[in-house]
Amino acid sequence: METVKSLTSADIYMIVTGIVMGTTARLYTMRIDLRQIPTYPSAYFNNIILGFIAASLGAVAVPALLAHDFVAVTFLTVAVQQFRDIRTSERESLEQLEETEYVKRGEAYIDGISKTFESRNYISLITALLSVLAIKFVSRFTMITGIAAGVIVGIAVLLLCYRFTKGKSVGQFCNVTIGKMEVRGSELYVDGMFVTNYLGTELSRELFRTGGLSAVITPRDPRSRVTLENEGQRQAILFEAVRALGLVRYKFMRRDLKNGKVIIALVPIVNDPERLITSIKNTPILENSRKLHRIMKTPLGGQHG
Amino acid sequence: MGKSILALITADKERIVGGDPLTLLSVDDDERQDLALEFSRALKADVVQLKNGDYLIISNS
Numbered sequence: 001m002e003t004v005k006s007l008t009s010a011d012i013y014m015i016v017t018g019i020v021m022g023t024t025a026r027l028y029t030m031r032i033d034l035r036q037i038p039t040y041p042s043a044y045f046n047n048i049i050l051g052f053i054a055a056s057l058g059a060v061a062v063p064a065l066l067a068h069d070f071v072a073v074t075f076l077t078v079a080v081q082q083f084r085d086i087r088t089s090e091r092e093s094l095e096q097l098e099e100t101e102y103v104k105r106g107e108a109y110i111d112g113i114s115k116t117f118e119s120r121n122y123i124s125l126i127t128a129l130l131s132v133l134a135i136k137f138v139s140r141f142t143m144i145t146g147i148a149a150g151v152i153v154g155i156a157v158l159l160l161c162y163r164f165t166k167g168k169s170v171g172q173f174c175n176v177t178i179g180k181m182e183v184r185g186s187e188l189y190v191d192g193m194f195v196t197n198y199l200g201t202e203l204s205r206e207l208f209r210t211g212g213l214s215a216v217i218t219p220r221d222p223r224s225r226v227t228l229e230n231e232g233q234r235q236a237i238l239f240e241a242v243r244a245l246g247l248v249r250y251k252f253m254r255r256d257l258k259n260g261k262v263i264i265a266l267v268p269i270v271n272d273p274e275r276l277i278t279s280i281k282n283t284p285i286l287e288n289s290r291k292l293h294r295i296m297k298t299p300l301g302g303q304h305g
Numbered sequence: 306m307g308k309s310i311l312a313l314i315t316a317d318k319e320r321i322v323g324g325d326p327l328t329l330l331s332v333d334d335d336e337r338q339d340l341a342l343e344f345s346r347a348l349k350a351d352v353v354q355l356k357n358g359d360y361l362i363i364s365n366s
Binding site: 185186197198199200201202203204 | 338341342345351352353354355356360361363365
């Protein structure tokens, strides 16, 4: 309780700035992740609150330490536990939704999404912590200088962490084009490559002839195939494509073993080829499919997209 | 991928040699086609038309 008693107004400014910076960090990263958040607005709101808690834990760590309350630093272990819970609950929620989607996200994608949620909270915590530390360093100047320093450091940390944790997307190492479909009897070909022979009924053939859409994903170099052809990665691409366009019936994905292309063919609700290409290109590269060093590399100031 | 053959609709009696899936005989092309469509609708399954004119009904789970 001594720590509480020793709180000065300067401490309060410091902690509040830290919390604000940490929460802002979560809001900023949330804006970009909105695509992956299962529900809006409830889950969105939950995550803002969790980000606020993460920021609070980060913000009080430094003042607690300076007040010689070393036990309070064990707070951080509570934070770590809480973030792991966020990952678990996010995974469970997504797993339960699997059956209700047009296409499954796949375990690999769910793993990636839930880890992202976890890491976003760490970003909040670190941003808050380093903001407070910065304010403390310049505390001999005026309050305004201190807060300004906190804000600047907070923004810098946020951007740096964000760049570091941000993954790449399929469009960065693959070309995506719209394929030309051809129905030959029971078989479907895209750009001359076999996709499926499931078109046994006249109805299904007609569906593809009139409303079918297909895309061909070509890795820019043979080594990128290793990443693209990962089962989980392909499932994620299919999921994103279907989520963007909806699905009337049939979604096929086929690897062309000879030239290393991946073909997606489906009968979408919204027949928008541009949107199909965009959704495929924007599919994140899953961390567990990133085997190549060149693709794994996330330079701090490097590419993002 | 839990694929399994739910039924085979054939035009040739010689091709019915037993096995697990239900095998139906129908020599009429149109009738086979209709059967395949009705099966696929009832079972929410996929249909493959083989080159010899037979139909396979495959579960698409």
